[in-house]
Amino acid sequence: MQAKPQLHGLPSYKPGKPIEEVKKEFGLTKVIKLASNENPFGSSPKVAEAIRQMAENTAVYPDGYAALLREKVANKIGVNENQLVFGNGSDEIIQFLCRAFLSPNTNTVTAHPTFSQYKLNATIEGAEVREISGPDGMHDLDAMLAAIDEQTRIVWVCNPNNPSGTYVNKEAFERFLAQVPSHVLVVSDEAYIEYVTAEDYPETLPLLEKYNNLMILRTFSKAYGLAALRVGYGVANPALISILDPVRPPFNNTTFAHVAAAAALEDDAFIAECVEKNTAGLTQYVTFCEKHQLRYYPTQANFILIDFGRSGDEVFDFLLKKGFIIRSGEALGFPTCARITVGSKEQNEEILTILEEMLASKPVEQR
Numbered sequence: 001m002q003a004k005p006q007l008h009g010l011p012s013y014k015p016g017k018p019i020e021e022v023k024k025e026f027g028l029t030k031v032i033k034l035a036s037n038e039n040p041f042g043s044s045p046k047v048a049e050a051i052r053q054m055a056e057n058t059a060v061y062p063d064g065y066a067a068l069l070r071e072k073v074a075n076k077i078g079v080n081e082n083q084l085v086f087g088n089g090s091d092e093i094i095q096f097l098c099r100a101f102l103s104p105n106t107n108t109v110t111a112h113p114t115f116s117q118y119k120l121n122a123t124i125e126g127a128e129v130r131e132i133s134g135p136d137g138m139h140d141l142d143a144m145l146a147a148i149d150e151q152t153r154i155v156w157v158c159n160p161n162n163p164s165g166t167y168v169n170k171e172a173f174e175r176f177l178a179q180v181p182s183h184v185l186v187v188s189d190e191a192y193i194e195y196v197t198a199e200d201y202p203e204t205l206p207l208l209e210k211y212n213n214l215m216i217l218r219t220f221s222k223a224y225g226l227a228a229l230r231v232g233y234g235v236a237n238p239a240l241i242s243i244l245d246p247v248r249p250p251f252n253n254t255t256f257a258h259v260a261a262a263a264a265l266e267d268d269a270f271i272a273e274c275v276e277k278n279t280a281g282l283t284q285y286v287t288f289c290e291k292h293q294l295r296y297y298p299t300q301a302n303f304i305l306i307d308f309g310r311s312g313d314e315v316f317d318f319l320l321k322k323g324f325i326i327r328s329g330e331a332l333g334f335p336t337c338a339r340i341t342v343g344s345k346e347q348n349e350e351i352l353t354i355l356e357e358m359l360a361s362k363p364v365e366q367r
């Protein structure tokens, strides 16, 4: 057998330890996971009700066109129905884009560090990945532009950026888009857009009128709290959507995902409440960092990247023993940091108390 050479040595995705396993290993009764930027408040009650109503409906294939959800999303964001493509999570749309646009002898440009799935999927397609480091967890858009050539097919803007939480503002994004050559697809990954409070965050939907080479990615996994159901979508001009449609497996979203996402869209109050709690939660972390003179990355998302001046693995291990699962920065390109998802007020208080203990037992080295 001969697999594609680019698959040799490619690591599989390492998910965080399951909660049950951590409980057993450390003899804990309560374990809280603040590692995957999930919504600590779950999802709108309308979601469970919609799934319950569909519970008997298991024998029939889902609607491959996602007509119900398509209409809801189109109305909600003010685009035409033929401007949408749905994925099994926006992860799957990243996969469609790479399958459709990348091959050996092409390249793709990303920020560094950024969301891991762009590089992984591009690598599987045999494309060259040009990772452009930016200052302070930010995108260096000018350097990304300079990395584009005739063979470039996709450039990724993760906004806000995962894992840093930093964002590209309206002026910078629009200036960038105007300079990207028309043969290159620009992907604006807006997985955390609901949480954004910055007033100068780009409004990308209106830009679709002018730019045929723009694709916007959104997801129901984060603020909407539907990570378990896997629903994300892409918005672009209809011609670009038609390119992706044959790449999409015909029944890629379940019926339950369709009805759940449609129900979630009807509860604006739930999202508003979660966003408000998230903003307050971020203040808890920022206050903590300032008190302890820890460097943190200014975030627009539902997570915060904090520099603890020691290996992120050390922070991870310390918290794990006490029943908190977070992400070490070691695997995220910020070795001395930890990325913590904002939890409920009480969860944030608990984890910050433990972090205070950690700092007291071994203070940050003054640099």
Ligand SMILES: *Cc1c(COP(=O)(O)O)cnc(C)c1O
Binding pocket: 037, 088, 089, 090, 091, 092, 115, 158, 161, 162, 189, 191, 218, 219, 220, 221, 222, 227, 230, 231, 232
């Ligand atoms: C979480 C995340 C996604 C995708 O999540 P799905 O669950 O696949 O929709 C995409 N991009 C970024 C930057 C993310 O953090």
